[in-house]
Amino acid sequence: MPFLALSGLSKTYPGVRALDEVSISFEAGEVHAIVGENGAGKSTLIKTIAGAIVADEGTVTIAGRSFADLTPALSRAQGVEVIYQEFNLVPTLSVAENICMGLSTNFFPDFKRMRETARDLLAEFGVDISPNTLVRELPSAQQQLVEIAKALAKSPRILIMDEPTAPLSLAEVDSLFAMIRKTKARGTCIIYVSHRMDEIFAICDRITVLRDGRHVATLATGETDRDTLIRMMVGRELTRTYPERSGSSGDVVLELDALEGNGNAPISLSMRSGEIVGLAGLVGAGRTELAKTICGAVAADSGVLRLDGKEVVFRSPRDALVAGIGLVPENRKEEGTFLEKPIRWNISIGALRFLTRWTTINRPAERKLAEAYRDRLKIKTPSLGQKVGNLSGGNQQKVVIAKTLAARARVILFDEPTRGIDVGARAEVYALMAELAAEGIAILMITSDMEELLGMSDRILVLHNGHLVGTLARAEATQERVLSLASGLKEDKAA
Numbered sequence: 001m002p003f004l005a006l007s008g009l010s011k012t013y014p015g016v017r018a019l020d021e022v023s024i025s026f027e028a029g030e031v032h033a034i035v036g037e038n039g040a041g042k043s044t045l046i047k048t049i050a051g052a053i054v055a056d057e058g059t060v061t062i063a064g065r066s067f068a069d070l071t072p073a074l075s076r077a078q079g080v081e082v083i084y085q086e087f088n089l090v091p092t093l094s095v096a097e098n099i100c101m102g103l104s105t106n107f108f109p110d111f112k113r114m115r116e117t118a119r120d121l122l123a124e125f126g127v128d129i130s131p132n133t134l135v136r137e138l139p140s141a142q143q144q145l146v147e148i149a150k151a152l153a154k155s156p157r158i159l160i161m162d163e164p165t166a167p168l169s170l171a172e173v174d175s176l177f178a179m180i181r182k183t184k185a186r187g188t189c190i191i192y193v194s195h196r197m198d199e200i201f202a203i204c205d206r207i208t209v210l211r212d213g214r215h216v217a218t219l220a221t222g223e224t225d226r227d228t229l230i231r232m233m234v235g236r237e238l239t240r241t242y243p244e245r246s247g248s249s250g251d252v253v254l255e256l257d258a259l260e261g262n263g264n265a266p267i268s269l270s271m272r273s274g275e276i277v278g279l280a281g282l283v284g285a286g287r288t289e290l291a292k293t294i295c296g297a298v299a300a301d302s303g304v305l306r307l308d309g310k311e312v313v314f315r316s317p318r319d320a321l322v323a324g325i326g327l328v329p330e331n332r333k334e335e336g337t338f339l340e341k342p343i344r345w346n347i348s349i350g351a352l353r354f355l356t357r358w359t360t361i362n363r364p365a366e367r368k369l370a371e372a373y374r375d376r377l378k379i380k381t382p383s384l385g386q387k388v389g390n391l392s393g394g395n396q397q398k399v400v401i402a403k404t405l406a407a408r409a410r411v412i413l414f415d416e417p418t419r420g421i422d423v424g425a426r427a428e429v430y431a432l433m434a435e436l437a438a439e440g441i442a443i444l445m446i447t448s449d450m451e452e453l454l455g456m457s458d459r460i461l462v463l464h465n466g467h468l469v470g471t472l473a474r475a476e477a478t479q480e481r482v483l484s485l486a487s488g489l490k491e492d493k494a495a
Contacts, residue, residue: 001064003028003189004049004158009058011044011213013390014382018044019055020213028157031180031190033200033221036210036233037422039380039392042193045210046160049191050082051075062158079157083147083164085393085420086333091136095122098135099150121149125179139284140167140330148179159183160191163420165199168448171282177203195422197226209233234424241427242455243434249275249458252309253442254294254325254411259303262289264466266303271411273440276433278447278457282486285463287446288330291413294444295320295327307411321350326409328400330416330446332393336400339389343381344370346388346399350407373402378428394425401432412436415446430456450479464488 002025011019019041026032034042047053049060051070059066062078089098096111096118103117104110118131127145135143144167151159161180165173180203184190192204200207201221209216209232216232250273258266264286271277281287292298294305296314304311307323314320317327329335337346347370348355355362355369370384377398381391388399397417404412414433418426433456437443447453453460460472462485470485 002026003063005061006045006049007059007061009045009048009055009060011048011053011055016382017213019048019058021058022210022213022215023058024208024215024218026158026189026191028189029184029187030205031184031192031203033204033207034191034193034210035195035200035207035229036216037394037424039212039395040210040233040422041213042210043162044213046082046084046162046191046193049075049158049160050080076154079155080160081151081154081156081158082160083151083162085163085166087140087143087147089135089143089147089150091134093135094131095129095133095135095138095146096131098146099131099153101150103153117153118149121153125149125152125175125182127175141172141284144168145172145175148176152179152183156188158189158191160193162193163195164192165194165196166416166419173199195420195426197229197423200229201226211235230423233422241423241430243431245276245434245437245458249273250440253307255304255306255309256294257304257306259293259300259305261300261302262286262293262298264290264293264463265468267468269461269468271442271444273410273442274437275458276437276443276445276456278445278453278460279463280447280453280460280482280486281463284465285486286466287463288415289466290463291327291415291444291446295325295413297327321404321407321409322353324408324410325413326350326404326407326411327413328397328404328415328417330419332396332400337388337396337403340387342385343374343379343388343391343399344384347373347402347406350403354408369406370402373406377402377432392421392425394421394428397421397425397429401429405436409441411442411444413444413446416448417445418447418449418452450482453477453482454479462486 004026006022006024009019009022036042048055051072051074054069059068060070096114099118100114115131122129129142135146164176168176180190194200204221206218206220208218211233252270253273254271256267256269258268260266279287293300295317296319297317312323333339348366355366374384379395379398388396418429433443445456454477458474460477460482461468462470462482464486472481
């Protein structure tokens with residue numbers, strides 16, 4: 001008998017059949033991957049097991065006990081723990097307090113015991129984080145490891161991990177995999193949701209494919225391959241992941257002359273129109289910090305920023321966007337979109353200066369603008385009045401890009417452009433980036449995905465501890481050379 005069984009699960013939202021009679025079984029002591037495009041039903045499936053939503057039809061059976069209407073409390077009582085893409089940590093509390101949250105019913109917390117418990121758990125999995133550190137002081141990668149440790153502290157019988165490696169570097173991924181293997185050895189059923197195929201084949205025992213809310217297949221990992229999975233996920237052949245590009249570029253658009261700030265040393269670089277420049281580095285290298293300094297989210301301490309040869313100073317991202325520099329941020333939910341606002345509103349918010357006369361917004365023009373970008377970026381939605389928070393991750397990312405394009409940006413900083421989106425949506429984002437470059441837009445692409453970095457960049461800049469330590473032309477860039485520079489093992493000619 002399977003430890004967890006889903007039988008005939010169906011869930012319908014207005015205009016969307018999120019799950020359509022899905023039946024899957026999971027075994028104790030296995031790592032079971034759930035894959036599919038954004039909108040395939042993965043999140044709805046997870047939330048049904050966790051009791052966050054109730055299916056319209058079907059049952060969830062855990063250790064022989066069946067439920068038609070699980071609640072979050074009832075799900076946790078059955079030993080289910082979920083690690084969502086969005087952190088569920090209290091930033092003003094310590095690592096120990098977050099990890100031990102909910103473990104004790106005592107009125108007065110035993111802080112010493114909490115620190116010991118957290119220290120032992122982190123040490124067991126080889127994670128070097130002080131239990132006394134406030135969570136808000138940790139980079140996102142270490143916050144993710146704390147989130148995972150918090151779930152493991154409860155000794156779950158079923159552990160669901162939704163894109164757990166999204167903010168992690170290669171070193172942290174190794175730590176995570178060590179955690180997973182030890183947890184699996186204890187008999188825990190692990191459900192692993194990820195778009196990263198190499199991870200799925202490295203850590204998972206079986207793979208279930210969902211498409212359009214339906215169960216397509218469940219396969220042993222050793223019995224399938226990447227191309228077969230992608231074909232089942234998208235229902236079509238993806239003949240080329242990365243688009244062919246001429247690699248031609250124009251005049252210098254953006255220049256940094258010894259720009260220093262936000263934890264980074266003085267950095268000098270230039271970008272040309274029509275160029276895609278990859279920015280690489282390990283977690284904590286200063287990549288996102290550099291992007292935020294360029295776009296005015298954080299003031300520079302010194303140095304000069306030039307746009308089209310003219311020195312500029314931005315006091316806010318709005319100033320940068322008006323001048324022609326847009327940021328597609330790493331955290332699209334918190335920094336890139338207004339989740340409770342409609343798609344139309346999100347797309348037009350950065351372009352109001354083109355849509356407003358005096359204090360009046362030209363609503364027909366706003367609607368026409370939003371429709372144009374919906375069609376161009378293939379945003380899947382029943383209507384432009386749909387809240388962005390109701391869209392899949394890939395479509396949310398497209399809304400952020402549409403907002404930036406609608407503001408007529410000529411330089412776009414993409415920070416982890418395909419994080420948390422599926423292979424089909426990735427190919428669409430890559431094609432769009434190539435199209436934008438062909439139109440003369442300069443792109444700075446920050447990514448932790450090595451394949452993406454090598455496949456899309458005309459040249460690659462590498463940061464290490466806030467310093468620009470090297471530049472690699474497309475023809476000479478390899479994973480080994482990038483990682484060597486990013487690790488500070490050797491120097492290369494700076495950009």
